[in-house]
Amino acid sequence: MALMSLPDDRLTNFRDYEFLGEPEGVTWEWQSWEGLPYLTCSFLQRWKHGFFTAPFSPRTPIDLVQVLSPGAPVYRVKQVHGNAVLNTGQVTPVSATGLEAGTETPIYAEADGLVAQREFEAIWVCTADCVPVLIADDRTGLTAAVHAGWRGTAAKILPEAIAQLVAVGSQLENLRIAMGPAIARQVYQVSVEVAAELGATITPKGAVSVTADSILEFLHQLPQTPVLADPEPGKVRLDVRRCNALQLQQLGIHASQVAIAPHCTYSDSDRFFSHRREPLKKVQWSGIVSGGATTTC
Secondary structure, three states: OOOOOOOOOHHHHHHOOOOOOOOOOOOOEEEOOOOOEEEEEEHHHHOOOOEEEEHHHHHHHHHHHHHOOOOOOOEEEEEEOOOOEEEEHHOHHHHHHHHHOOOOEOOOOOOEEEEEOOOOEEEEEEEEOOOOEEEEEEEOOOOOEEEEEEHHHHHOHHHHHHHHHHHOOOOEEEEEEEEEEEHHHHHOOOEHHHHHHHHHOOOOOOOOOHHHHHHHHHHHHOOOEEEOOOOOOOOOEEEEEHHHHHHHHHHHOOHHHHEEEOOOOOOOOOOOOOOOOOOOOOEEEEEEEEEOOOEEE
8 A cells, every 4th residue: 555645844854753673783583492483682681581473372471481481470460451550569579479368369450560679580471463572671670561452552551560660760761672473564453443543642642633534544544554444444554563663653762663573473483473363262472570670780
């Protein structure tokens, strides 16, 4: 689809929306554990981390932490497609999670993001088309893990996680953000209303009217639009990762601080579960272990 150009005056008004590319020199690399593949990003090479794949199923974080950092306490939540982000001080480590009386069912706090409070904490999120986001602070060593589906993205969960990191001492310029495998724009069909709900979070207030058509027109004119036309009336194709990247740009986080994995969960059935492709209750996990602070001379 050819992109429509904006008049010069509108380009000046929206100069924040510059081209969003991969940070220079960043690579995504496949690792192997007992013959099973998981993905890492060179952007986060200082931190033990991994975007795990379907072949690791049914292993859970308590198992997967052995791949990254054996002995690290494991933290996860019950994901509910919202924008709540908890810190590890508010969550019981998985190995010590309380059980419901008379059952074997663990009780997890409800949230869709976690922020590490201390060094050597393994935090995890699971996905099956939604966006797994791992964040690390190059100065403090602290980390965050976020599950960003379209609902969480519409509720700006990633800015919420960034705000919590800033609240404990992070500076925006020190953050490194890696978005892992998720469903790609080319195959993710959504309603116009859903796309407009996400688009409203990245459309400058007062720039366009609040109607869905106006918001979509604005999105189509961005240098790297998060939406594509769809042949079915009332539908478009949506790039949730790009929407998150644009939200980060609004916060003042430069495109060079954000890496996006070149992998689609829907299209790669050998490596990834996809709820859109097969509506099963199966997920892949992504996790990162917090590190120590660095010192400057």
